[in-house]
Amino acid sequence: MFITVAPTGAESTKEQNPGIPLQPEEIVEQAVACEAAGAALIHIHGRDRDGHSTLDLGVLGAIVDGVRERTSLVVQLSTGGSVHDTFDDRVRVLELAPESCSLTVGTVNFGDEVFNNPLPFVERLYRETIDRGIVPEFECFDLGHLTSLERLLDRHGAPATGAVHVNLVTGVPGGMPGTASALTAAHAALPSGASWSATGIGRAHTPVLLMTLAMGGSVRVGMEDVLKLGPDELVRDNAQLVERAARLAELSRITPMGSAAVRELLNLAAQP
Ligand code: KMH
Ligand code: ZN
Numbered sequence: 001m002f003i004t005v006a007p008t009g010a011e012s013t014k015e016q017n018p019g020i021p022l023q024p025e026e027i028v029e030q031a032v033a034c035e036a037a038g039a040a041l042i043h044i045h046g047r048d049r050d051g052h053s054t055l056d057l058g059v060l061g062a063i064v065d066g067v068r069e070r071t072s073l074v075v076q077l078s079t080g081g082s083v084h085d086t087f088d089d090r091v092r093v094l095e096l097a098p099e100s101c102s103l104t105v106g107t108v109n110f111g112d113e114v115f116n117n118p119l120p121f122v123e124r125l126y127r128e129t130i131d132r133g134i135v136p137e138f139e140c141f142d143l144g145h146l147t148s149l150e151r152l153l154d155r156h157g158a159p160a161t162g163a164v165h166v167n168l169v170t171g172v173p174g175g176m177p178g179t180a181s182a183l184t185a186a187h188a189a190l191p192s193g194a195s196w197s198a199t200g201i202g203r204a205h206t207p208v209l210l211m212t213l214a215m216g217g218s219v220r221v222g223m224e225d226v227l228k229l230g231p232d233e234l235v236r237d238n239a240q241l242v243e244r245a246a247r248l249a250e251l252s253r254i255t256p257m258g259s260a261a262v263r264e265l266l267n268l269a270a271q272p
Contacts (some may be wrong), residue, residue: 002257003093003266004032004167004197006043007064009224010082016210017227019237022047024059028066031073032238035188038246040259041074041136042067042104045081045224051245053082055089061096070193072259074268076100076137079125087121092122094132099268101129103136104165105152106145110172117143118147125154133160133272139167141175143182146189153191161267164194166218178204183211201225209245213252221245 007021007030014020014070021027024046031042045069046059046151064075078089103125105116129136136159138149149166152259158164166187176186178200188256190196197218200208204227213221221241228234249256263269 001213001216001254002040002262003038003064003221003242003247003249004041004043004218005031005039005238005242006045006199006219006220006222006224007034008045009222010045010078010080012223012227013051017223017234018139019122019235020223020227021238022051023049024062024066027063033070034053034242035225035259036142037239038138038249038256039073039242040257040262041076042071043076043078043222043224044098045078045167046233047105050254052086055081055085057092057096060093064096074099074127074259074262074266078102079176083115083117084108087124091128094128094134097132098134099177099263099271100135100137100266102139102166104130104139104141104145104265105148106140106142108141108172111173117126119151122148122152123156126152126159130156130160135159135161135163135165135266135268135271137167139169140186140234141169141172142175143185146186146191150191161270163266164191166194166196168196168198168217169201169204170208171201172197174265178208180211183208183215184209187217188214188243199225209248210242210252211266213248213254219249220243 199220
């Protein structure tokens with residue numbers, strides 16, 4: 001298994017937790033600490049100078065360049081962006097040629113909003129990853145997304161490097177809950193041969209981390225997903241979340257892979 005860090009996301013603010021990194025230099029600084037703490041892959045979102053979510057290629061490029069210069073983390077760009085981003089802007093992110101990108105395979109209610117991923121858009125985005133040799137991480141927010149994923153793979157074939165990697169996202173208000181029964185149902189519906197990880201949003205964060213370790217999956221942690229560790233305890237920074245995950249893995253006698261092993265797992269050497 002390996003540890004992914006999602007340091008920023010599109011929604012959370014410094015007002016909610018001052019430790020969240022928003023600007024490229026803050027994200028890169030925390031990426032360095034997260035790699036030292038045991039992370040192998042970073043899932044990147046960008047923010048503008050006011051802290052609002054952006055898919056601006058200059059901003060994302062600055063983060064990617066900084067992460068590549070200062071770490072050997074596998075770089076994954078979000079194509080989810082925020083619920084307000086256009087399909088064209090979400091696809092354009094791939095012009096930065098990240099090793100990996102997130103690719104959500106279906107629409108989901110997202111609190112009071114909608115994270116819109118109709119199948120024609122998903123297919124367009126997927127085809128673009130194949131053409132560009134980018135490895136998608138298929139994000140499934142609900143059990144039915146795994147059905148859409150099977151259809152996607154049936155219609156368009158395997159990803160660029162042949163590796164199918166799925167992230168089960170639990171605990172979004174509107175998506176599948178971070179419960180043992182939901183996680184086992186989603187796990188049972190994974191495409192055969194896929195590698196997988198799971199993410200718990202908010203209160204689901206730690207229970208899903210523990211369940212996923214017990215089930216042998218990879219884990220995603222980070223301030224995109226959780227800002228509080230208890231009613232009165234703010235997350236300090238992303239490295240704290242990675243350290244916790246690494247420590248829980250160690251207690252479970254599991255050694256997380258480093259970025260070189262993840263590149264092998266995702267067959268990244270086969271990228272053009
Ligand atoms: N911010 C969410 C609407 C992704 O990165 O691909 C979408 C999201 C998923 O975070
Ligand atoms: Zn994201």
